[in-house]
Amino acid sequence: MSALNSADTQWVSDGIAHLSTLVDSDLPGWSRTGFSEQDAAARDWIHGQMRALGLSVSTDPVGNVIGRLDGQDPNAPDIVIGSHSDTVPGGGRFDGIVGVVGALEVIRMLQRSDVRLRHGLRVVDFSNEEGNPQGVKLVGSRAVAGTLGAQALGATDDEGRTLAELMAAGGRSPEHVASARWDRRDVAAYLELHIEQGPHLEEAGASVGVVTRVCGISTFALEVQGRRDHAGTTPMATRADALCCAADAVLAVQRIGASGTDTVGTVGAVTTSSPLTNTISEDARVTGEFRSPDERQLHELQRALAQTVPELDARHRTRSELMWKTDVPVVMDEALSNLAIAAATNVGHQALRVYSGATHDSVEMSAMMPSAMIFVPSRAGRSHCPEEWTDLVDIGHGVDVLAEAVRLRDQAP
Ligand SMILES: [Zn+2]
Numbered sequence: 001m002s003a004l005n006s007a008d009t010q011w012v013s014d015g016i017a018h019l020s021t022l023v024d025s026d027l028p029g030w031s032r033t034g035f036s037e038q039d040a041a042a043r044d045w046i047h048g049q050m051r052a053l054g055l056s057v058s059t060d061p062v063g064n065v066i067g068r069l070d071g072q073d074p075n076a077p078d079i080v081i082g083s084h085s086d087t088v089p090g091g092g093r094f095d096g097i098v099g100v101v102g103a104l105e106v107i108r109m110l111q112r113s114d115v116r117l118r119h120g121l122r123v124v125d126f127s128n129e130e131g132n133p134q135g136v137k138l139v140g141s142r143a144v145a146g147t148l149g150a151q152a153l154g155a156t157d158d159e160g161r162t163l164a165e166l167m168a169a170g171g172r173s174p175e176h177v178a179s180a181r182w183d184r185r186d187v188a189a190y191l192e193l194h195i196e197q198g199p200h201l202e203e204a205g206a207s208v209g210v211v212t213r214v215c216g217i218s219t220f221a222l223e224v225q226g227r228r229d230h231a232g233t234t235p236m237a238t239r240a241d242a243l244c245c246a247a248d249a250v251l252a253v254q255r256i257g258a259s260g261t262d263t264v265g266t267v268g269a270v271t272t273s274s275p276l277t278n279t280i281s282e283d284a285r286v287t288g289e290f291r292s293p294d295e296r297q298l299h300e301l302q303r304a305l306a307q308t309v310p311e312l313d314a315r316h317r318t319r320s321e322l323m324w325k326t327d328v329p330v331v332m333d334e335a336l337s338n339l340a341i342a343a344a345t346n347v348g349h350q351a352l353r354v355y356s357g358a359t360h361d362s363v364e365m366s367a368m369m370p371s372a373m374i375f376v377p378s379r380a381g382r383s384h385c386p387e388e389w390t391d392l393v394d395i396g397h398g399v400d401v402l403a404e405a406v407r408l409r410d411q412a413p
Helices: 009-019 037-052 097-112 139-145 163-169 174-180 200-204 242-257 295-316 334-346 361-365 392-411
Strands: 056-059 065-069 078-084 121-126 187-195 209-214 216-225 264-271 283-292 319-327 352-356 371-376
Touching: 009 037, 009 097, 009 392, 037 056, 037 065, 037 097, 037 121, 065 097, 078 097, 078 361, 078 392, 097 121, 097 187, 097 392, 121 139, 139 174, 139 361, 163 174, 187 334, 187 361, 187 392, 200 352, 209 334, 209 361, 216 242, 216 295, 242 264, 242 283, 242 295, 283 295, 295 319, 334 371, 334 392, 352 371, 361 371, 371 392
Parallel strands: 078 121, 078 187, 187 371, 209 352
Antiparallel strands: 056 065, 065 121, 209 371, 216 283, 216 319, 264 283
């Protein structure tokens, strides 16, 4: 049995409700994109909450808000809990936010229960987990892990503005990114509470999940070269229509994505430099991705698309080039995940092992220290949309499990 009081769900609910007021009214849903005015306001509020709970608090040069509760043993490395408070444009009220407000409630639970940990407890609101128009995700956790380099900071959006410029405009100091890096000797374990963002927990009727692995992502760009010809005079049988080849590729991605177990394939955009109806498309570009929790399957999906492209070229008399960028699946720490499952049992829940289709700050943290994730159900599996919803009772269960996992981990060396 746990020695901790249960989560104060009213306080958690009030915190989530308050953050849902700090949103950009020019965007749909509950939008608080990284480095926006609303993002800064939310981080200031979280900073204030941490201070009110008696933590020593700092906001680092990239906008990570970090609060620390002292442990009894000054030589014991910190246990780290947290998530992110930024959202995608048009996002919801729970993604990331549940893990940040939940982590604050863990501090309150320890205080209400008069439990003093041996390890220091570090609570983090990671900066800009969701990415930006420059296409860089996990900004804050990458800075902490030391993997946010010059290439990422120099990445540009469609207007040529760099990530460093976006961060500076949001009041951060990207030139001091190196000082945001943590020393891995100071940290012992990372535990993140997050909404599932998929349907598996709800379908299984489970209140709590523990993540076994985070899906790998293979992002591709397909460049199709056709031939520019007159749309009225060129017979259908002799055309080299790049856009038609691209359209075929979109459906191939759908078919290949559906071919494996737990695999998905998505096309993000199809573009052409000649969007004219009276001219046959000379070129087209298709961008998309495949995901799988299994590295072998991910390679299988890549191989399937690579094999299909020459067939499409033959059909459409085009020439195509396929380019990849792959992030392999990340396996969460087995011992820490087992500890999270034991924590769930202690507070009366049978945790289901699930994989995560979405990426998380835990991916960056897992390179530094043993990491595990606790999931709570998403209604109808919806996320990154205004309809995103998790019942308060489930959030409360997730916070109970997180707090108990912290307590159990504290008893280990
Ligand atoms: Zn998230």
